Amino acid sequence: xxxxxxxxxxxxxxxxxxxxxxxxxxxxxxxxxxxxxxxxxxxxxxxxxxxxxxxxxxxxxxxxxxxxxxxxxxxxxxxxxxxxxxxxxxxxxxxxxxxxxxxxxxxxxxxxxxxxxxxxxxxxxxxxxxxxxxxxxxxxxxxxxxxxxxxxxxxxxxxxxxxxxxxxxxxxxxxxxxxxxxxxxxxxxxxxxxxxxxxxxxxxxxxxxxxxxxxxxxxxxxxxxxxxxxxxxxxxxxxxxxxxxxxxxxxxxxxxxxxxxxxxxxxxxxxxxxxxxxxxxxxxxxxxxxxxxxxxxxxxxxxxxxxxxxxxxxxxxxxxxxxxxxxxxxxxxxxxxxxxxxxxxxxx
Numbered sequence: 001x002x003x004x005x006x007x008x009x010x011x012x013x014x015x016x017x018x019x020x021x022x023x024x025x026x027x028x029x030x031x032x033x034x035x036x037x038x039x040x041x042x043x044x045x046x047x048x049x050x051x052x053x054x055x056x057x058x059x060x061x062x063x064x065x066x067x068x069x070x071x072x073x074x075x076x077x078x079x080x081x082x083x084x085x086x087x088x089x090x091x092x093x094x095x096x097x098x099x100x101x102x103x104x105x106x107x108x109x110x111x112x113x114x115x116x117x118x119x120x121x122x123x124x125x126x127x128x129x130x131x132x133x134x135x136x137x138x139x140x141x142x143x144x145x146x147x148x149x150x151x152x153x154x155x156x157x158x159x160x161x162x163x164x165x166x167x168x169x170x171x172x173x174x175x176x177x178x179x180x181x182x183x184x185x186x187x188x189x190x191x192x193x194x195x196x197x198x199x200x201x202x203x204x205x206x207x208x209x210x211x212x213x214x215x216x217x218x219x220x221x222x223x224x225x226x227x228x229x230x231x232x233x234x235x236x237x238x239x240x241x242x243x244x245x246x247x248x249x250x251x252x253x254x255x256x257x258x259x260x261x262x263x264x265x266x267x268x269x270x271x272x273x274x275x276x277x278x279x280x281x282x283x284x285x286x287x288x289x290x291x292x293x294x295x296x297x298x299x300x301x302x303x304x305x306x307x308x309x310x311x312x313x314x315x316x317x318x319x320x321x322x323x324x325x326x327x328x329x330x331x332x333x334x335x336x337x338x339x340x341x342x343x344x345x346x347x348x
Contacts, residue, residue, distance in 0.1 A: 011098075018099045018277050025273075025283030029290050033305050041250055041306030049249040053242060053311070054318050060238045064088060067231040071124050074220045076116060083113045086326040093323025096280035096316055103129070113330065127219065130172065135232045136275065137165055139268040147265050147296070154295040155269065239271070240264040246311040255303060266292050270308075280316050 065085040072079045091106030107121035140162060144151050152159045219228065244263035252258055269292045273284035286308040293304035 015098055018279055021276065022278040022283040025276075025278065025287045029283065029286040029305060029308065032301060034302050037302040038305050038309065041303050042310050044251070045249050045306075045310055046251065049245055050310070050314060053245045053249055053314055056238065056242045056245060057315055057318060058322070060235055060242065061085070061088060061092070063231055063235050063238065067228055067235070068124065068128060070224050070227050070231070071128065071219050072116075073224060075120050075124075076114060079114055079116075083110060083330065086330045087113065089319065089326050090323045092319040093327075096320055099277040099279055109327075124219075127176075130169065131228065131232060133165065133169055133275075135236055136268070136271055137162060137169070139236050139264070139271070143265040143268040146261055149296065151265075151269075151296070155291075158269075161272075236267075240267040243267040243270075243311075246307055249310060250303060250307050252299065252303060252307065255299065256297070262297055265296065280319070281312065282316070285312055 062085060065081060065088050068088065069079055069081055069084050072084075087106040087110035090109055091102035093102070094105040095102030103125050104122075107125045108118060110116065111118045111121040140158070219225065240260065240263045243266045244258065244260055247253060247258040247263065266289065270285055270289040273286070273288035274281035276284040278284045286305065289308040289311070290301065290304040293299045293307060294301055299307075
């Protein structure tokens with residue numbers, strides 16, 4: 001079997017597994033639901049708050065683009081925020097169809113549009129994801145502290161997941177530091193060790209380590225570290241705010257009192273569902289959002305599912321629509337610019 005066939009087979013298996021996970025989670029989420037009542041809540045949702053939800057969601061993505069721009073400052077100080085935001089939205093759109101493929105897509109696109117190496121782009125995307133995981137874990141810890149009940153009783157797996165995740169992140173960061181400080185020795189050692197089994201594997205591994213090192217070292221300067229942390233905190237606050245807007249969209253405040261603290265807890269737990277490799281968090285988000293609303297806040301299953309459905313469908317649809325618009329508009333602009341530059345070069 002050729003390498004191309006193996007690659008396509010591996011991608012097909014990964015996508016099939018993600019799709020199967022979505023089906024399983026959707027079954028768990030909707031198993032005991034009254035679909036007619038869920039549809040009733042969704043159809044009576046406030047269009048005003050739906051629009052507000054969408055606008056705030058786009059604003060959170062813009063904040064993420066700003067954070068990425070700061071991370072790229074040492075690579076290219078004048079990186080266009082338009083290109084960064086465009087590549088980011090295309091990545092989200094792709095992730096809604098093929099999980100994790102969007103990270104590759106946005107790195108490739110931004111590298112193409114800005115004339116940057118793919119290695120540095122992949123590296124910054126990986127480091128950005130590590131930062132996301134760290135702040136997700138911190139947001140869950142904050143939820144444990146601010147919630148009056150015991151989150152670990154409602155979600156018995158949560159404590160173990162937090163401990164394992166923190167250990168994993170700490171080991172990964174320590175590994176990155178080791179790679180950067182002992183770059184030459186590390187590369188040589190990896191190539192020598194893996195080269196005994198496969199030269200191709202050795203070079204691929206060395207390339208991955210190089211991307212990680214480039215991504216990690218791109219974030220330089222105390223000011224940039226501060227801004228990345230500040231924007232990450234603001235993003236989490238905005239995400240929680242959007243969860244609160246989701247309450248208002250469905251009219252949950254008419255059923256029981258809602259608060260920003262509830263929205264923060266809901267955001268933290270349901271974000272774990274987005275991190276699970278399902279297409280756009282489909283199914284996994286629904287299950288965790290519904291479980292949080294039912295187990296912690298005492299809402300009924302049907303209105304909880306309506307919240308999960310409408311907040312997810314707004315995000316899912318908006319990302320795909322914006323991704324398609326951005327891709328065609330920016331690609332056309334860059335192609336037109338390239339033709340103009342080629343013409344000017346020919347004339348010279």
